[in-house]
Each structure stands twice: as structure tokens, then as C-alpha cells.
Amino acid sequence: MHRRRFGVGDLLDGIAxxxxxVALFLVFLxxxxxxxxxxxxRVFYFHVAAAWVGYLALLVVFAAAVVYLLRGDxxxxxxxxxSVEIGMVFLTEGIVTGMFWAxxxxxxxxxxxxxxxxxxxxxxxxxxxxxxxxxxxDPGRRARLSAVYGVLGFVAVPINFMAIRWWxxxxxxxxxxxxxxxxxLMLAVLIFCVVTFTLxxxxxxxxxxxxxxxxxxxRHLRRQQGA
Amino acid sequence: MAYLFGAYLVLWAITFGYVFSIGARQKRLQQxxxxxxxxxxAEDQPTx
Numbered sequence: 001m002h003r004r005r006f007g008v009g010d011l012l013d014g015i016a017x018x019x020x021x022v023a024l025f026l027v028f029l030x031x032x033x034x035x036x037x038x039x040x041x042r043v044f045y046f047h048v049a050a051a052w053v054g055y056l057a058l059l060v061v062f063a064a065a066v067v068y069l070l071r072g073d074x075x076x077x078x079x080x081x082x083s084v085e086i087g088m089v090f091l092t093e094g095i096v097t098g099m100f101w102a103x104x105x106x107x108x109x110x111x112x113x114x115x116x117x118x119x120x121x122x123x124x125x126x127x128x129x130x131x132x133x134x135x136x137x138d139p140g141r142r143a144r145l146s147a148v149y150g151v152l153g154f155v156a157v158p159i160n161f162m163a164i165r166w167w168x169x170x171x172x173x174x175x176x177x178x179x180x181x182x183x184x185l186m187l188a189v190l191i192f193c194v195v196t197f198t199l200x201x202x203x204x205x206x207x208x209x210x211x212x213x214x215x216x217x218x219r220h221l222r223r224q225q226g227a
Numbered sequence: 228m229a230y231l232f233g234a235y236l237v238l239w240a241i242t243f244g245y246v247f248s249i250g251a252r253q254k255r256l257q258q259x260x261x262x263x264x265x266x267x268x269a270e271d272q273p274t275x
Contacts, residue, residue, distance in 0.1 A: 043234045050238070089245045093238050100234035200242075207249050214256040221263040225270070 009206045016203040019196040023189075031189040040104040043097050045190050048174070049197035051094035057087030057201060058126065058157050065150030068143060077143035078216075080150050082208035084129055086201060091123050106170065114163035115171035122156045129153060 027045045034041035060083040068076035098116070099109040110116060129149055136142035164171050174180060180187050 039228060040231050042231055046235070046238055086245075089241060093241050096237050096241070097234045100230045100237070104230040204245070204249070207253070211249060211252055211256065214253065214260060218256055218259050218263065221260070221267060225263065225267060 009203070009210075012199065012203045012206065016196070016199040019192075019199050023193045023196040026189045026192055031186055032183060034186075037105055040101060043101045045193040046197070047094060047097040047101060048190060049193040050090045050097065052194050053197045053201045054087050054091035054094055055157055055161065056198065057083045057090060058122075058154060060205075061087065061150045062154035062157075065147035068147045069151070074139075074143060077146065078209060078212040079205075080146065081133065082205055082212060084126055084150070086204050086208060088123070088126055088130070089204075090197070090201070091119070091126070095119055095123060111170055113170045114167040115160070115169050118156065118160040118163045122160050125153045125156050 023045070027042050031042065031045065033039060061080045064076045064080040064083065067073070068080065095116075098119075102111065102116075103109040129146065132149060133142055133146055136145060163169060164173050165176070174182060182190065
């Protein structure tokens with residue numbers, strides 16, 4: 001029987017899983033209770049981490065799309081697709097955790113203010129990216145159009161990030177030009193959660209890319225046998 | 228406290244849901260690859 005070797009991906013999975021356990025411990029047992037909002041503020045750590053990884057995933061999509069358009073190497077199209085899918089998972093998590101936090105502090109889960117509105121637009125843009133891919137049969141055309149879309153769609157990311165700085169918003173602003181408005185221990189826990197979710201993203205990306213590679217192998221064998 | 232619990236429940240449900248979906252797709256493709264490889268090997272065998 002074939003036994004798979006323990007590889008870098010397995011090591012990354014293990015580190016990411018351990019980091020998640022430590023992050024949960026830090027969020028619930030080490031981070032101080034916020035004076036005004038109370039325990040609901042503990043949503044903040046993973047809410048910000050999920051949003052950060054969402055941005056990172058879409059930055060990877062942008063970079064992979066640019067490289068694909070320059071070189072035409074289909075592997076970069078697979079990186080972009082994989083990263084969009086994972087980015088959507090984290091964007092959704094950021095939005096949903098934010099809705100719980102909003103309900104507890106503002107009294108309603110959704111307010112059409114700049115950050116939330118641009119987050120919804122960002123989510124729709126990348127959901128449309130996935131739908132676009134499904135609607136195009138020809139692989140070459142699909143990869144080219146998706147890459148162009150991936151480059152243009154990225155414009156929404158800095159707008160989403162800057163929305164609370166450019167326009168009057170209800171959404172809190174934790175980091176600005178004067179620094180972080182957080183207690184040092186809260187900031188340390190936040191940084192740990194961001195690193196944890198970044199590791200989780202890297203681990204998921206490796207698994208998702210393996211899936212694409214296997215899919216390509218299946219298509220190749222089917223073509224061979226059909227010929 | 229209910230909102231905090233709800234937020235974390237949904238967060239990890241989405242994460243694990245996605246991890247399981249990748250696992251299920253990998254398993255399905257692995258089986259398909261195995262089937263296609265066996266089929267290719269059977270076709271390569273010289274007929275008596």
C-alpha cells in the first residue's frame with residue numbers, strides 16, 4: 001500500500017492547528033475584558049484577522065492574475081482561483097462576525113455605512129468572479145477573462161480598507177496615522193490571531209492547489225483515454 | 228454572551244465546512260484518478 005510522505009504541507013497544517021488553539025486560549029483567557037463593550041469585543045480578534053486574510057487572499061489573486069497575463073502560464077490561473085475561493089471564505093467570516101458584533105453594540109446587524117457597504121460590494125465582486133469562471137467553457141478564454149477581472153476587481157480592496165478613513169463611518173477605526181488605539185496586551189493578541197489566520201490561509205491554499213493539480217491530472221487522463 | 232457564542236460558532240462552522248469540502252473533493256478526485264489509472268493500465272495490457 002502506498003504511504004504518503006510527511007511533507008511541508010503537513011507541517012504547516014500542524015502549526016496552523018496548534019496556533020488556532022493558542023489563539024483561542026489568548027482571546028478568551030488572556031486578553032483583558034474591554035471596559036465599554038464587555039465580552040462581545042472578543043469577536044474583534046478573529047473579525048480583524050479574517051478581514052486581513054480576505055485582503056491578503058485577494059492581493060494574491062491580483063498578483064497571480066498579473067503574472068498570468070504576462071506569462072500565460074496556467075498554473076497562475078489556478079493560484080488565482082484557489083485564492084479567490086479561500087478569500088471568499090474569510091471575507092464571509094469577517095462580515096458575519098461583524099454582524100454579530102454590530103447587533104450586540106449598535107442594536108442591529110447591518111447598517112449601510114461606508115465600510116459595511118463596500119464590504120458587501122467586495123463580496124459580490126468576487127462571488128461574480130467565481131460565477132464568471134463557471135460560465136466560460138474554453139479554458140484559455142476563461143483564464144484570460146478571469147485574470148483581467150482579478151486585476152480590475154482588486155480596485156475594490158483599497159477602497160474597502162480606506163472607506164472608514166475617507167468617509168464618515170460608524171465602523172470603529174483602530175489603526176490610524178497616530179498608531180493603534182488598543183491596550184498593548186490586546187494588540188499582542190490581535191497580532192497573534194492575524195498570524196494564525198495567515199498560517200491557516202497558507203495551509204488551505206496548499207490543499208486547494210493540490211485539488212487543482214489532481215483535477216488537471218483527471219482531465220489529462222480522460223483526454224488520453226478519449227483519444 | 229449569546230452574540231459572542233454565535234459569532235464564534237458561525238466562524239468555525241464556515242472554516243470547518245470549507246476544510247471538509249476540500250477534503251471531500253480531494254477524496255473524490257483521488258478515487259477518480261485511481262479508477263482512470265487502473266483503466267489505463269488495463270488498456271495497456273496486451274490481449275492474448
